Amino acid sequence: MTDRNLRDLLAPWVPGAPARPLRDMTLDSRSAAAGDLFIAVAGHHADGRRFIPQAIAQGVAAVIAEAEGEAIDGDIREIHGVPVIYLAQLPQRLSALAGRFYQQPAEKLKLIGVTGTNGKTTTTQLIAQWANLLGETGAVMGTVGNGLYGQLVATENTTGSAVDVQHVLHDLVGQGATLAAMEVSSHGLVQHRVAALPFAAAVFTNLSRDHLDYHGDMQSYEAAKWLLFSEHQVGAAIINADDEVGRRWLAKLPDAVAVTMADNLQPGCHGRWLKATAVNYHDGGAHICFSSSWGDGEFDSRLMGAFNVSNLLLALATLLSLDYPLDALVSSATQLLPVTGRMEVFSAPDKPTVVVDYAHTPDALEKALEAARLHCKGQLWCLFGCGGDRDKGKRPLMGAIAEQFADVVVITDDNPRSEDPQAIVNDILTGLLDPGRARVVAGRAQAVTNAIMQAKAEDIVLVAGKGHEDYQIVGNRRLDYSDRDTVARLLGVMA
Template identity: 35%
Template sequence: MKLAEVKAVLEKNGLLLSIANYQGNENLELDSVSIDTRNIVPETLFICRKGVKFDSHALVPEAVRLGAKALIVEKPVDADQIPMLLVSDSRYAEAVVSSAFFDFPHEKLRVYGITGTNGKTTITTLIHYVLTRKGKKGSLLGTVKNIIVDRYYGSEHTTPGALEVLKETHETIAKGGEFLSMEVSSHALSMKRVESIRFDYAILSNITQDHLDFHKTMGDYANAKYHLFELLKADGKAILNLDDEWSTKFASRLPLDKTILSYGLYNEEKMPDYAAKNPKVTIEGLSFELWVKRVKVGTVRSQLIAEYNVHNLLSVIALLHREGLSFDEISAYISEFRGVEGRFELYPHVGNDIDLVIDFAHTPDALEKTLGTARALTRNRLIVVFGAGGDADQSKRPIMGQVVAERGDVLIITTDNPKSEKPFDIIRQIESGIRTDVPYLLVEDRKMAIETAINIASKGDMIILAGKGHEHYQIFDHAYLPFSDREIAFQMIRTLKKSAS
């Protein structure tokens, strides 16, 4: 990509404020784009960004020494004759320049974007699962893992940065991929990570309280989510959860020429396009009658357990049906899908005949839904081990305490990922929301909290280890320490089994 082309892209998007050391460098060939000095190779365009904790403008001398030949900056820097393009928003610049550098890869793929507070991971993973089982090649970007056709790697963010997203999209095409199924977080939408991508389908799962440390109000949070629907392709389709109050608001804001598909529970007065009737949840899975445009088309059976998965399944069915799959095909593939790691991951009749559930629920709404399902399935008491993440929305912590106290029989409040906060301060904030006489313990050490839950459990009790799900670490300050709820729980179960024998 030539420097003149970079300049043209920035001008087209109204980002370029000024340019220095451009004359005579118009045809400078740039072979790479980077936001990280560790990835700089000769002839790199280095994009400087001002972050919350670090400003990479300070790395310009190192970037130039490593081979950067041009810079995109948000403020002037001393760069010794290096072409320097001053922009109003370097994150937006990263998105549009990366898209042009990789030849607008979204135009060559079917792109499915899923947003919402809860459910994103299950929906994106199931779409990817069904389409790959159907024989199509494609990629998955999400919270638990990323799959770029045949390459797997762990996730650091729900939605990667703009440059990484575009690289992965380009790699998908190079490997013969046909689609990209991706989670799109409110942070990603606010921080321009997908600003240059256009989507064939946008799904809203639900909107409930989360991330108000970042967005400040529920209105701001919802507006960030809505932006995904502004990024639809000209013929792109919106898929909205008719049982979520924000969907009605979103539908009223969408242009009249946009196709809107709705899903939700069967309701004669407000019938969704794709509706579930008579949902049933057991410890083996769930089932429901599927109605489309008021016509019953069959029964869906899934190994997924929690009742909230009815909505997740409906959104996937709506998308896949519109993409040309028959209901028989969709139902067959759904019945095979075993779920996502750390999403109501159930181990029945373990240890002293207890039921163990590992779940990622870390918001009031997610806890309410998870515990609602658990209450319907438990044979005895419901013991809940949970905490709240640090450096995040503090207003939800007392609400989480209230939600769990109203639904659990025994609570053990513990540490999640405290980050820079003091763990016990977070625990006390959760405790402040408890308004019932439910018994509870405050156990700062999460390992001890899990061991305590298993120690006090009786036959038929169900233990919910909430908040961390698939994660294999805890975050203290900036340190990621190895930790797995699953491993700790089963170590304790094995220890008790040996003691008993």
């Protein structure tokens, strides 16, 4: 992997560290192999220090462990001849340590971080895809997977561990990536997973209710997102000025790029800016006219809905701020493809149009329904559920939004996990003014089938909540299931 050794890695932090060659580094004792460096962090779920004996039994060359409660910073001990080095505040230092181990990969490409509740996946994929059209080798890291654009490998978390992030960047550089667009989650920021990364640009999409089971309240959630701009190394900041939080942040970031669809530029705005001057929605997407501090332009987009226009403009402003030419960006814009499972349109002759989207928050569901309505000639159907063992407060909110913005509401399962699916449905129904109007169908595949069979050709059926996911979690079992595959099969088209 590298020619790293322990002494070089820890200089000058730990002057007396022995010169042990290291093969790779890992946080997981189960995957630790001979010659590896095992990192033992006191984590949220388990204390990695408990697994030091297991890692040593598997032949690791050295261990770096969290000092708190066990040792002082820089202590070196030995267990069966294996050095165990204790570092204070290891989680905060791990990104820098891993960056050094993997030869600072982020310095070898243009790294763009994208944070926000909704739009991270679409915006990162648009940035990487657009950069490819301009001759870069674009890569993506995030919810759908990591890898060169179009060759993503599935991942567990939006933002991997501090070690994973540096390791993936190292691999991407090895594959020839010259630009990487990375989703940066609030969890990742709070847990210092991207602490040492130099971002050429950072983008804020929007902020609405999500992950309150983790953050507790909206103030803490906003503070977590703000860390990207306040505590990290960021070149250009690109901020959605149509978001209330974004406008607050623009007041604190005088050099940021303000992006708006609603002319929300601050009076006397001295920074750079980009705004939509006209957007016309049609069956195939939208025609967008814009003006900016780089110049004016217009282009056609195949993406659906207003929030995707916002994502497109954020991607455009990001690439402009990194000195890509306006003319080349505008002329290539029509080639940009929609993102898998994000307002993804499936259609067939004499069948309803079906839109598969990842919307699983109240705000995202509202935006998806508003987007679909712009293109809908008949009735708008909304099929969704809410995840089990997650923020219960959003369930009635999503029920109310579905009732308000759709003509037909279908409530079904979406990863019930350990909860009773009917109890989740009942929570959703409490948000409806007329619960009797909703169609409740147990079993997601059956619900999707019924909706598509019953909807008319001029209708749009929004299938919300899963997007790209290819599983359904019931109890502790992860079952194979994909909205995209189910819809494609029913319409007789390719997913």
